Amino acid sequence: MSVHEPGTPGETATVVAATDVRRTYHLGEPVHALDGVSLSLEEGSFTAVMGPSGSGKSTLMNLFGCLDTPDEGTVEIDGRSVTALSGSDRARLRGTEIGFVFQTFNLMPRLTAAENVTMPMVFHDVVDEDRRARARTLLERVGLGDRLDHAPSELSGGQRQRVAIARALANEPTLLLADEPTGNLDTETGAEIMDLFRELHDDGRTILMVTHERAIAEHADRIVHLVDGTLDEIEEVRGSKAASGRDRSGSEGSE
Amino acid sequence: MNLRESLRIGWRSIVGHKLRSTLTTLGVIIGIASVITFMILGGAFTADVVGDLDDENEPMMSVVTQTEPDAGTGVMHVQSPIYTESDVDRIESIDGVEWVAPTGSLSPVQLTHGDDSITGGFSAQATNPAPFEEDGLYPLEEGETFSTEDEAIVNLQAARLFDEELSADDEITVTFEDGSTENFAVAGVADVDLGGSSSNPTVYVPLDAHYTVTVETPRDTRERGYPSLLVKTESIEGLDSVQDDVEAYLESDSDAHELKADDHEIVAQTLDDLVEQISGIVDQLTIFIGGIAAISLLVGSIGIANIMIVSVTERTREIGIMKAIGARKRDIVQLFLVESVILGAIGAFFGVAFGIGLGYLLVSWIGWPMAYPLDWIVIAVGVGVGVGVVSGLYPAWRAAKTDPIEALRRE
Structure with missing residues (x-):
């Protein structure tokens, strides 16, 4: 498993790239969910995607997450084209290179926090003892070291999202994908989750986050605006949040 | 995974x-x-x-007549007196046969011992003394086989019909369908175990004196006819070949072959055959x-x-x-x-x-x-x-x- 060191400024490499991707759904009338979008994510970057509903945010997310393949164009993860892969290999890739964080958390209801975190490693055939140890480390990392054996129903929304984030990190993914990660949380808890994302970013994680809230999007380094399935503009965020995040890069693991 | x-x-x-x-x-x-x-x-x-028939085969077979019942499956035994005196003699002369005991069913209605009377629920069979002899087919619990015409053997089930179990030398009286009565002295009590059908209470009486059924043979003579025969062979090893010989005779020039009904079949059954059936x-x-x-x-x-x-x-x-x-x-x-x-x-x-x-x-x-x-x-x-x-x-x-x-x- 590779450990992602924080990228050195100026020498960053592209780890995930979509090139001129198109995706059309045929629901009676053809709907062009994505109509020629190119976007590359550099190692250690934090990108937010904004846009009104129906602008293609989710479709872009599914393409980057290997849940879907484009009708035209290519998606490459770590230099490998996703389109050419078999369903089984794509599932593999999803498990090892992508970490999903959802708006609705999507934890397995009957499994404990620790077991939820081990799930991606189960499908990746990691040895049992290693899984337990790693789940513990990850849950401690997100501040839930004392909630290992709690069921999701015994956790608050913020805690559940932390479990989901720990699970997303289980296999050391190349890309962390977050779909409205604060959408189901109150403002304060949402802010805490965003702090966690900042910390992960400072650790050198590559993050792509979909949101429709400007305030949340501004935690990222740049904001990609989608309109009607096309890329409208890429806005570099030079706000205080990013800068303050950089300043706190020494405070890894602290709450 | x-x-x-x-x-x-x-x-x-x-x-x-x-x-x-x-x-x-x-x-x-x-x-x-x-x-x-x-x-x-x-x-x-x-x-x-x-039962324990499974364990060992006896050097014996019974010759019976069977047919397919009109309804249902399996076979049905038929009590036709088609095995004549001459057939018995011929079978007895087959190599390896020790003895042949013809068996004839009688029709008893009452069995009396002292003041105690049993009505129905038992059968009476006329046969030779041979099956009850020492080292014979049916081991005797007590007493010995009958030697005179007014002696009888009872099986265990028959002995137990009475409050006071029958034993050797007891006097019994059998009343038949036609109203006639015969007195017998119990010569012995036998343990007859030949599968389910033989476990009814049965009184065995000497054949010569008490079995009277005769049939007209194909040769225009009158001879006694028996509904079934019990054949003892000299050894268990010879059983199969004797069985073949007996069946071969019965299927070719025997009186029984002539006398039997068309849809009836004559079989010589060993214990193994019975178990299998x-x-x-x-x-x-x-x-x-x-x-x-x-x-x-x-x-x-x-x-x-x-x-x-x-x-x-x-x-x-x-x-x-x-x-x-x-x-x-x-x-x-x-x-x-x-x-x-x-x-x-x-x-x-x-x-x-x-x-x-x-x-x-x-x-x-x-x-x-x-x-x-x-x-x-x-x-x-x-x-x-x-x-x-x-x-x-x-x-x-x-x-x-x-x-x-x-x-x-x-x-």
């Missing part, structure tokens, strides 16, 4: 729905339990009828009833399939999550298949346990010896697991082709 992991996850899901899983496996449990129970009953019944009939019955029981197994498997489909639908979102975090189709298939196989295996295990328990209770209640149908237990376990596989295949396939994007969108 390795198998141990799917076993663990499958087991959790089963335990997570205790009532549902119990009801689902109940179908398989009932199916397998009833199959096993019927197989135990069948085996026990055979063991009871055949009885087991054959019981087996047919057992398989027939077991087949009906197997239908409930089919119903049980449909139950598993049904609940697995419900489970897949219910867990669509979970399947979506698992796919999103790296589960391949084959992982999902494995997960659901393992779950339904566990259900089937649990059903098989408890089905076999309940089946053996119920079979044991019934068999001991009836008083038959217990039989363990090992082959059927193996089959039942195989079928249980198979039912799990078959009924899990379609639901698992449905689960595997779930679109994760759709699944995750569901609330």
Whole structure:
């Protein structure tokens, strides 16, 4: 498993790239969910995607997450084209290179926090003892070291999202994908989750986050605006949040 | 994903729905339990009828006439007095035959001993003293075989008809259908065990003095005719070849061959043949009833399939999550298949346990010896697991082709 060191400024490499991707759904009338979008994510970057509903945010997310393949164009993860892969290999890739964080958390209801975190490693055939140890480390990392054996129903929304984030990190993914990660949380808890994302970013994680809230999007380094399935503009965020995040890069693991 | 992991996850899901899983496996449990129970009953019944006949073959055969009954299956014995005196002589002269004891049924109505009288429920047979001789076919509990015409042998069952069991030298009186009575001294008490049919209370009386049926032979003479013969051979080794010779004679130039009705068949039956015949009939019955029981197994498997489909639908979102975090189709298939196989295996295990328990209770209640149908237990376990596989295949396939994007969108 590779450990992602924080990228050195100026020498960053592209780890995930979509090139001129198109995706059309045929629901009676053809709907062009994505109509020629190119976007590359550099190692250690934090990108937010904004846009009104129906602008293609989710479709872009599914393409980057290997849940879907484009009708035209290519998606490459770590230099490998996703389109050419078999369903089984794509599932593999999803498990090892992508970490999903959802708006609705999507934890397995009957499994404990620790077991939820081990799930991606189960499908990746990691040895049992290693899984337990790693789940513990990850849950401690997100501040839930004392909630290992709690069921999701015994956790608050913020805690559940932390479990989901720990699970997303289980296999050391190349890309962390977050779909409205604060959408189901109150403002304060949402802010805490965003702090966690900042910390992960400072650790050198590559993050792509979909949101429709400007305030949340501004935690990222740049904001990609989608309109009607096309890329409208890429806005570099030079706000205080990013800068303050950089300043706190020494405070890894602290709450 | 390795198998141990799917076993663990499958087991959790089963335990997570205790009532549902119990009801689902109940179908398989009932199916397998009833199959096993019927197989135990069948085996026990055979063991009871055949008893220890199974253990050793006696150097003897009985020559009987049989036919196919108008209704039902199997064979029916016919009491036609077609075996003549000459036939008996000819068979006696066959190489390897030690003796032939013709047997004729009499029609008794009452058996009296002292002040005690038994009406009906017993039979009287006229035969030779040979079967009751020392080292003969029927070991005597006490006394010896009859030597004069007013002596008789009773079997154990007949002896026990009276409050005070009959023993050697007791005086008995037999009243026949035509009103005539005969007095006999009990010469001995015999332990006659020739399968189910011979265990009725029976009084054996000397043939020459008490059997009077005669028939007209094909050679226009009148001779005594007997409904069945008991043939003793000199050795057990020679039994098969003597049996062939006896049958060959009876099928060719015997009086019996001429006298028998067209649809009747003459057979020389050894104990082995008898055992085989009885087991054959019981087996047919057992398989027939077991087949009906197997239908409930089919119903049980449909139950598993049904609940697995419900489970897949219910867990669509979970399947979506698992796919999103790296589960391949084959992982999902494995997960659901393992779950339904566990259900089937649990059903098989408890089905076999309940089946053996119920079979044991019934068999001991009836008083038959217990039989363990090992082959059927193996089959039942195989079928249980198979039912799990078959009924899990379609639901698992449905689960595997779930679109994760759709699944995750569901609330």
